[in-house]
Amino acid sequence: MNVNLALNRPVYNSSESPNAKGGHAVDGEAGTFWQPLSLDRKENNKVWITVDLEGVVSFNQVCLKFASGFISGYNIAYSDDNLIWQEAYRKATSQGGVRNTSVAIFPRVIARYVKLEIELFDPDRDFQLIDFAIYEMPSIPLGPLLSRVYVTDASRHSFDQDDTLPLLRGGSTKLSVKGIMTDGTEADLTHADVAISSTNPNIAAMDETYTLYALNPGIAQVKCVVNLHGVSQENSFFIDVCDPAEQIADLWLTHSSLVMEIGQPALLSLGSEYPVLHVLANERMTVKASLLDDSSGEIIFELPEQGIEPQMECALTFPGYAEQPAHYQMHVELQMKGSVVYYDTFYFTVPGPEAIKEGQSQIVYLNETGKLSYVPDFKGNRVIDFSNSGYGGGGVSLPDVPTVISVEPVEGDNTDHIQRAIDTVSALLPSPDGFRGAVFLKKGVYLISGQLRICTNGVVLRGGGAGEDGTILHATGTTKRNLIEIRGTQTPELLSNTLRSITDLYVPSGSRRLHVEDASCFRPGDTVKVFRNGNERWIHAIGMDAIRQRPVAGGTIQWPPFQLEFDRVITHIEGNCITVDAPIANAIEKQWGSGAIVKYKDAGRIEQIGVEHLRVDVAFDPTITETRIDGNEGDIPYLADENHAITCVYMDHVKHAWVRNLVGFHLQHALVQVERDTKWTTIQDCAVYDFVSIITGGRRYSFHLVGELTLVQRCKSTTARHAFTVDSRVAGPNVFIDCESQQDYNTSEPHHRWSVGCLYDNVNGRIHIQDRAWLGSGHGWSGANYVTWNTTNELVSQQPPTAQNYAIGHVGNKGRALLPNPYDPRPRQEAFWESFGTHVAPRSLYLQQLQDRLGPEAVRSIRS
Template structure:
């Protein structure tokens, strides 16, 4: 692992990359009287504002929820039933106007689980008595996982016909769109900004011509719903609506972008998990699992879906195949001070995912991994940002970071330090056709011992700003590579939350 900073070699590579690439004609960043500002390109594209990621964004502190029930380990029996019964009892309480039902507190000790735990009501927190020595340990003895699911029910439900976006071009980072009609829309309405994937777009990015892979099925991308960005209206001026988070992928008129109001009756809100550790060692195999059996053996830690304003903090994992998974219908999630260590031989032939985001407006910060073969920070198919990984560290021969598959957009890797590589590339026929893994990705002030493998997809950008390690750009799809400007903030996310970078 290397200290943060920029060697002269990386600076030279950055300068050469800027000169060589037509995309780098734009400035992107500028010093305005000692204050760093983001500069839009001629078409309006800009590095997005990532401050809308996380619980209560921007920058809200996580709450401390009062104790409702306290449990202790049962030395002569399993503990899952007792913990689940306490969760269900607190969940059944009337939900007060504060939105908080209370916390189930686990006293110090080891709790043996013979099955998963589920939280499916708003305002419920499961809290241990510490993640370190002398704290609370959940020992999971029977795969598959996840050990704990935080999940509501149903999905987004449109309450009206889609309204057409009439802007000729909605740039990356835009915080407003103009509609064919904003009649009836009000501040506070929850809307989906939809950026469809048309046949023309799929062809433009080359994802209808993914080369086949010997012995595997390669799936060409098809036209479809594309990116669904969940937003709240903050202003209505004529037919233009302001949004509480930016558009994270450009929308051209030919894309047929729309906006539609929605409800989510089954979504749960204000749920937390904190101050404990989860040990998968009793259930972990002692030898590698054949690839075809991986789907039958998953020892996952925590899964969040159909939930908003939720959090996971001060949790430690040992010997699990994944730590925290944020699924597609979760939003405004904070995961902080979460650490994992795998000290058994890895039982998977491909990188596992420590912190994996398929939802949106998620903040993962001060998290770490010690393992052999893992991605400490990654995203999945069509994840719609802003998504932030900040101050995360990965140690191990094959521990890296980067988006995993299929056009996750609007991601910030901020002060990431890995002993492997950071990759933002076209993954082509990997998997069943993962293709362009990320779009409009910022890698800020980060370090990678095995280098930065980076490319800008057609129609989108990858910005690498302040890299410690060898930058290996794709010459056919050059990224934007820049040194960290003098006086620039250590963290882009922190600067955007505080307003230091407008």
């Protein structure tokens, strides 16, 4: 049996906590650990612990067990005198991360002292070491050991973690496994145990000779494990198999000066030649191309229809020069014999000499008519129009619904007392405008031990004011619950027989128009879902199948393919071209899975619901506290009871609803949570203060959006973790405008897993829009096609692959993004930043978009 040479030996360390001393790391107990002090962690991002073996011994293995900590790497050194040190082993966690248990095997050394030095990339977080064990392993030979392995293809190109080997369907390549020893020499793997395989043989299969065959489009990983003389090393990389035939054709532009990058404005100088359009067909087809003025729709030039043979590249040139300032579109139609027509479009802008005035954005600016002009990228992606967000589809005043029943507080619990009034109003017939009436709660204190529920159209719950002398709902008891729940009966029912595929090769973010294979079953006024598919090749393109494992704690989940669902209404149909009421907030791309549109029935969703003019307070146990560590002030106690009401207003399966003039205290989760099947909602003039909960995941999301087309305006928050936050895979658009958060324990943000199309407009608070990597269980790229406009305080905004985020007119600090960092040094691009340090005109993007679409009266209607 191998003996732990470090067990109960004396230790020295850089610092230790009173209840987590260095000796706990060598006591052999799973329930104890060493934790250095906060000031020590922050001094130089390094901590260390040394074991005195009390005699010179030989050893070649160290086993470490971590409880927590965000580690950049660690170094193991040895010494005879505790003064002069030599390195035995170094681990950089940027390749493969670090698990809870980490085993370091190295050529045998002889020493009395062994030092473990840990590099921390996030010293604000606790670091805890459960076990530091040292062994002499006789089975490990003397001399150099296997240090790393890698794989090469037939061209001798080497692949390592995060690398990708692209293959065409039907292709193959011969792989070879190589190794490097600790002294830098090449490993002789003749007698090594080598296991190499594909994680998905249906996509990429491997035979016994290590020949890899590309069978079907998709992503697979090649994983290789080599054991040589008792030492194991691993390596993996990706295989990306594509089928060109699925792409119909490749289309691209060439021009000497036009920027052709997603998220960057495609600008062309006045008088320039037009870009050249290239088409490479994958089968025989005809091509029609036309050049249009995007503003007027006028065709500037239409090229003759042209036939193209398979694998023949065709260059199409439009005659003349861009002599007029305008936004241009280059439309392309691809027609295969007996097949549907496919569409693609390219965009560029020729600005006039006075197009952009000082103090405005160069990509969203007021033109000579006083309305906004937008400069898209070369594929048409642009800052989207957010003005459809809010009650009534935006620009509609919140109703003042007549009172039907007035209620006064009674002694004791008022839950049933109020619920009976709600149920009475719910049983009335609705008026022509869809309202049954309001339940008016007169001023006073109403004890609520249970939950109030609104499940019927046209019901309003109104109080006599949100002040201390107003209507106060006092949530009592220890039950975790939503205090007011507004919920329809079911999700929309999809009519599968109307499902039609989208035939655009690319529908840009911000577009309201799309083509389908056959639009004959649709009519203006139809409620539809527009699906945006994201296949596994897209997941790979955005790096979300290669998220680093959560440091130490583990549990990171790589993303599977998923679908965004945009809830829309058809406003116009021309041929097979459908226009919907609100923009699509994520590009729909054929190469990444394309999309579809389908009608739905909406019988189970309730509407015309309001909650207003109320004050909510929550009873809690003040004796339950926790402490948080502050680098400047030390340990700070805070109220942490969790057994009480968690959310004030929760809405699901709802449309055309509002919450206004609602003030909440001592909640656990949110003042308002808008769930996924909820749309056209306004939350205004609300505030939430003094949350009571532990400060960790799933708590303190003041205004929590999971639905779409929601407007949150003039709202305030204190002591939140995520004050103004959007959940995963939210289709958008959504808007936060003129909002403020203070005493934040974390940031307002898209929280995880690719929500799209949200606007932070004149928001004062810490906002982070970024790759959240392993946080949570693999939050990754949290938001795409987001806009921050004239924000204040702290901002992080990065560009996700295949999309963009826009940071315009921010005044305050640029925050520190999570990535890149030493644990994951792969670069992340900055978003489109413009006018950093100076606000731009107009003051509000949302209000100007609303005025452009509906006129000044729409803006006035939502200000009250």
